[in-house]
Amino acid sequence: MPPSIHPVDLITALRHKHLTPAIVFLTSRRACDEAMETFDHADLVLPPARQEAIAVALERVMTQHPSIAEHPLIPIVRRVGIAAHHAGHLPSWKIAVEELMRQGHLDAVFATTTLAAGVDFPARTVVITQSSIRKSRDFTDLTIGEVQQIAGRAGRRGKDHVGFAIVTPSPYIDLMVLTKGLTGQPEAIDSQFTISYPMVLNLLKAHPHEQIQGILAKSFAQFQLNQRAELLEQKLDALHGQMEPFGPRVCTDWITQWHTFDHARRHRHTRHQTHRSESPEISARLPFLTPGRVVGLGRGRGIVLRQYRSKGQKNSMLTVLRPDNAVTECPVTSVKEVYDRTYDFAETPTYPWCSTGTFDRLSHQLEELPPRLPVLPILVSTGLEPLSDAIVQSLGDFPCPTCSSRPACQKDFTTASRLRQEQQRHTKSIQALRTSLWHRFQERVEVLQKFGYLSPATQLTADGEWARLIRIDHSLLITELIRAEAFTGADPSLLAGVLASLAHDDDRPGAFPRISPGLSSLLGQVRKLAESLSPYEDPPLLRADVAALVERWIADPTLTWIGLCRLTTMAEGDIYRLLARTLEFLSQVQALKFTHPGLAESTSHAITLIRRGVLEELP
Amino acid sequence: MTTEELEKLLAQQPVALLHRLARGRVHRHFRAGKRRLIELLLQHSSQNRAGLESDLQTLIDGQHARSDAGSSRIRRAPVIVHKKASPRGAEPDSAETAVSLSTWLEGLGVPSPQPFVPDPWQSEALSALNETDVVISVPTGSGKTYVAVEAARRAMEDNRSVIYTSPLKALSNTKYTEFSRIFGPEKVGILTGDRQENGQAPLLIMTTEILRNLLYDAASGEIDVRLDTLGLVILDESQYLADPERGVVWEETIIFCPGQARLLLLSASIGNPEDIADWLTSIRSTVCRLVRHSKRTVPLRAGYLHPNGKLTPLFRTLGIPYGHPSQLHPEATRLFHEYEEETLPAGRPRR
Numbered sequence: 029m030p031p032s033i034h035p036v037d038l039i040t041a042l043r044h045k046h047l048t049p050a051i052v053f054l055t056s057r058r059a060c061d062e063a064m065e066t067f068d069h070a071d072l073v074l075p076p077a078r079q080e081a082i083a084v085a086l087e088r089v090m091t092q093h094p095s096i097a098e099h100p101l102i103p104i105v106r107r108v109g110i111a112a113h114h115a116g117h118l119p120s121w122k123i124a125v126e127e128l129m130r131q132g133h134l135d136a137v138f139a140t141t142t143l144a145a146g147v148d149f150p151a152r153t154v155v156i157t158q159s160s161i162r163k164s165r166d167f168t169d170l171t172i173g174e175v176q177q178i179a180g181r182a183g184r185r186g187k188d189h190v191g192f193a194i195v196t197p198s199p200y201i202d203l204m205v206l207t208k209g210l211t212g213q214p215e216a217i218d219s220q221f222t223i224s225y226p227m228v229l230n231l232l233k234a235h236p237h238e239q240i241q242g243i244l245a246k247s248f249a250q251f252q253l254n255q256r257a258e259l260l261e262q263k264l265d266a267l268h269g270q271m272e273p274f275g276p277r278v279c280t281d282w283i284t285q286w287h288t289f290d291h292a293r294r295h296r297h298t299r300h301q302t303h304r305s306e307s308p309e310i311s312a313r314l315p316f317l318t319p320g321r322v323v324g325l326g327r328g329r330g331i332v333l334r335q336y337r338s339k340g341q342k343n344s345m346l347t348v349l350r351p352d353n354a355v356t357e358c359p360v361t362s363v364k365e366v367y368d369r370t371y372d373f374a375e376t377p378t379y380p381w382c383s384t385g386t387f388d389r390l391s392h393q394l395e396e397l398p399p400r401l402p403v404l405p406i407l408v409s410t411g412l413e414p415l416s417d418a419i420v421q422s423l424g425d426f427p428c429p430t431c432s433s434r435p436a437c438q439k440d441f442t443t444a445s446r447l448r449q450e451q452q453r454h455t456k457s458i459q460a461l462r463t464s465l466w467h468r469f470q471e472r473v474e475v476l477q478k479f480g481y482l483s484p485a486t487q488l489t490a491d492g493e494w495a496r497l498i499r500i501d502h503s504l505l506i507t508e509l510i511r512a513e514a515f516t517g518a519d520p521s522l523l524a525g526v527l528a529s530l531a532h533d534d535d536r537p538g539a540f541p542r543i544s545p546g547l548s549s550l551l552g553q554v555r556k557l558a559e560s561l562s563p564y565e566d567p568p569l570l571r572a573d574v575a576a577l578v579e580r581w582i583a584d585p586t587l588t589w590i591g592l593c594r595l596t597t598m599a600e601g602d603i604y605r606l607l608a609r610t611l612e613f614l615s616q617v618q619a620l621k622f623t624h625p626g627l628a629e630s631t632s633h634a635i636t637l638i639r640r641g642v643l644e645e646l647p
Numbered sequence: 648m649t650t651e652e653l654e655k656l657l658a659q660q661p662v663a664l665l666h667r668l669a670r671g672r673v674h675r676h677f678r679a680g681k682r683r684l685i686e687l688l689l690q691h692s693s694q695n696r697a698g699l700e701s702d703l704q705t706l707i708d709g710q711h712a713r714s715d716a717g718s719s720r721i722r723r724a725p726v727i728v729h730k731k732a733s734p735r736g737a738e739p740d741s742a743e744t745a746v747s748l749s750t751w752l753e754g755l756g757v758p759s760p761q762p763f764v765p766d767p768w769q770s771e772a773l774s775a776l777n778e779t780d781v782v783i784s785v786p787t788g789s790g791k792t793y794v795a796v797e798a799a800r801r802a803m804e805d806n807r808s809v810i811y812t813s814p815l816k817a818l819s820n821t822k823y824t825e826f827s828r829i830f831g832p833e834k835v836g837i838l839t840g841d842r843q844e845n846g847q848a849p850l851l852i853m854t855t856e857i858l859r860n861l862l863y864d865a866a867s868g869e870i871d872v873r874l875d876t877l878g879l880v881i882l883d884e885s886q887y888l889a890d891p892e893r894g895v896v897w898e899e900t901i902i903f904c905p906g907q908a909r910l911l912l913l914s915a916s917i918g919n920p921e922d923i924a925d926w927l928t929s930i931r932s933t934v935c936r937l938v939r940h941s942k943r944t945v946p947l948r949a950g951y952l953h954p955n956g957k958l959t960p961l962f963r964t965l966g967i968p969y970g971h972p973s974q975l976h977p978e979a980t981r982l983f984h985e986y987e988e989e990t991l992p993a994g995r996p997r998r
Contacts, residue, residue, distance in 0.1 A: 207975065
């Protein structure tokens with residue numbers, strides 16, 4: 029059995045069952061073209077009357093769009109009444125096919141699934157031959173929305189009682205994807221909000237910085253983030269309710285307290301291990317770094333308030349009272365000297381780890397210390413185990429063992445700590461959801477400040493004023509190129525060539541004309557700059573070959589469209605799109621006529637040179 | 648059998664059996680609950696009492712025969728084995744109910760020309776647009792363009808200008824030709840990245856990017872554009888909001904759309920149009936109206952065409968069984984299995 033139905037058989041079958049006109053969606057442009065070729069010698073000719081009607085209709089379109097007169101598909105269209113319609117064709121050809129289809133002259137059109145949205149004409153029947161679609165180099169299954177978009181072309185209002193969507197298998201088709209797609213509910217859509225540099229500049233031009241957060245909050249992105257945040261807030265409310273029985277006890281934060289105590293108790297052994305991994309100098313010091321001890325740090329001195337271990341820190345940590353009432357956390361390794369001086373005070377389990385009175389007294393005493401203090405001689409013993417005592421002692425630091433609410437704490441700890449963790453997680457996520465857009469905006473602002481498009485007070489600088497008019501992809505690269513005067517004195521053809529390589533984001537291999545030395549060196553410069561900007565903006569593909577094509581079109585006004593197409597293997601439609609997109613980029617640069625008159629003039633020159641032949645004729 | 652007896656007998660039957668009995672007798676029987684179903688069946692029985700009774704008897708007998716075959720626990724097993732072992736022989740019961748090709752192809756043809764009457768949803772959308780923004784989410788080919796054209800006509804009659812945007816330049820061009828034909832070429836203008844024609848016309852067609860740029864320029868106060876007289880902004884193919892690269896442009900356009908202009912969002916069927924409507928309500932001054940329906944104007948049928956040229960319906964039902972993707976036509980299932988059997992390389996796992 030053939031892997032898929034032969035196009036001639038397909039059309040025969042459709043005609044036989046009166047299922048024409050039909051749109052046949054195929055995997056690729058090549059499949060469409062090959063399908064058309066199979067009709068070269070097929071015995072499927074239309075009755076003369078219909079052939080005549082098609083010829084007349086074609087003539088009419090041709091008067092408007094002469095570029096289709098030479099189209100190689102015209103004989104088949106006239107003889108068999110079928111056509112191909114895909115992105116490789118010129119827009120004029122697509123217009124002609126759509127017109128013929130609307131007037132009901134054609135029996136079938138072969139189109140690519142990729143362009144299903146662009147196929148804006150209905151038919152009685154739609155033929156689906158695949159369940160996946162090529163999206164940026166990978167095949168992905170069609171979504172329900174896409175299947176329905178394709179199937180939706182079937183059934184013309186007022187011309188058909190019923191529309192037909194016909195599945196015909198080809199290799200690697202997955203029938204489930206299609207049946208689900210036909211019967212399912214389309215997917216929900218999600219915001220794809222991104223913050224681009226031109227957006228930041230334009231927003232800041234029109235609104236003061238304080239208002240922007242409010243504007244971003246109006247986006248659909250924020251609306252959807254808020255929906256998620258609200259869900260989390262509901263959960264959070266529920267958690268608050270569940271947390272009620274676990275309020276403050278003997279100590280306010282009994283969960284942390286118990287957690288630390290419990291951890292210390294359980295991990296006595298492992299603690300031991302970690303202590304041993306510390307260097308002997310450090311471990312020898314540890315027993316002396318008790319609360320009240322005066323120590324010398326890198327800068328100045330301080331009084332130890334507590335010693336503790338922290339997750340993620342290899343060494344024990346100290347909380348130290350520094351001059352000017354500063355309380356800092358530092359690892360024991362940063363202690364330079366241990367002085368022979370201690371102050372007694374009553375420790376408390378929460379910040380600032382002693383009573384306020386003691387805190388004042390201690391900081392006063394710290395100021396009063398004499399400039400020279402005796403250093404405590406510490407014996408470093410490598411082989412000995414001086415630490416077991418320290419651990420027992422540190423356990424003794426906890427009030428828990430003798431606390432009256434110990435049984436209750438022990439019982440409730442697991443539940444309470446789980447609830448609290450969840451609470452913290454949700455709070456964090458909610459905060460992230462509410463502020464993420466604003467943070468992304470701020471990141472962009474910082475980059476623009478760094479490059480000097482925005483002043484530190486987030487006002488547009490002179491460069492920012494014109495840069496905001498460049499509202500296309502790779503805007504940062506283009507504005508930086510203009511600032512670096514890369515285009516100064518450049519020929520219009522070089523300028524257009526560079527913009528073409530930025531505008532063309534499609535990776536389509538093929539043969540291309542040789543690139544001129546001038547353009548090649550300019551592209552080298554662009555590439556270097558693009559690489560240096562890569563932390564802030566994804567670098568473009570910068571294909572030299574498409575640049576050369578556009579350069580040639582502009583540099584040589586005698587070059588005909590056919591001549592241009594012969595220079596490359598790119599499809600006509602692709603060349604057209606490349607030139608059209610280059611035009612779009614050029615017209616953005618042309619908008620800088622007040623700040624960069626020379627550049628704008630060269631750009632408008634390029635624009636007039638591009639607009640000739642097919643490009644002039646087409647909309 | 649008296650009516651009371653019949654009613655009693657019906658009440659004893661499982662509801663699935665009643666539905667099977669109601670098939671072809673009661674219109675939209677799947678909508679009815681058991682009690683209502685019995686009522687409807689009894690109503691129907693006045694026409695053909697004997698037929699109903701005999702069908703009921705066959706169904707009851709068939710059910711007994713099936714339940715005799717085994718307990719309910721192992722009843723499932725043979726079905727699965729049966730599917731795997733021989734895709735050819737479908738359950739006799741289902742083959743009976745599956746639609747035949749000739750029925751499936753029935754009704755094909757051109758309807759006689761009828762005066763155009765707008766669908767209720769179209770009128771609803773148009774009248775809502777007088778007061779507020781409207782989001783329309785309907786299947787492809789339902790006639791969104793009619794709403795756009797009518798809305799534009801009404802706005803222009805009020806001397807308000809209209810902007811119509813589409814995601815693709817090709818679509819813009821098509822619409823330009825179409826609208827020029829409807830309203831006259833002097834009333835319609837087009838602005839795309841590289842084309843500007845009749846830029847002062849009351850109805851402007853452009854790509855969404857161009858409108859976004861216009862709105863930015865207007866916000867920074869450097870162009871006049873007639874944004875004060877702008878009465879209506881139509882965003883076609885609004886499902887592009889979810890486009891990974893370009894979706895942001897739709898959001899910007901909607902956020903910066905002037906307050907006095909009405910927004911009309913036309914979209915193909917999407918899963919969460921109510922989110923879009925709620926969003927618009929939250930950022931615009933009026934409560935956005937959502938118009939959605941999933942029923943196609945021209946009903947759709949799905950078929951399966953085998954590479955050897957054999958055509959069968961794809962689903963058991965005549966139309967598309969929405970929400971039931973597994974109701975495949977036994978013949979289509981058999982042919983597709985055959986196809987996979989022959990085309991898949993040996994050893995390749997099949998989904």
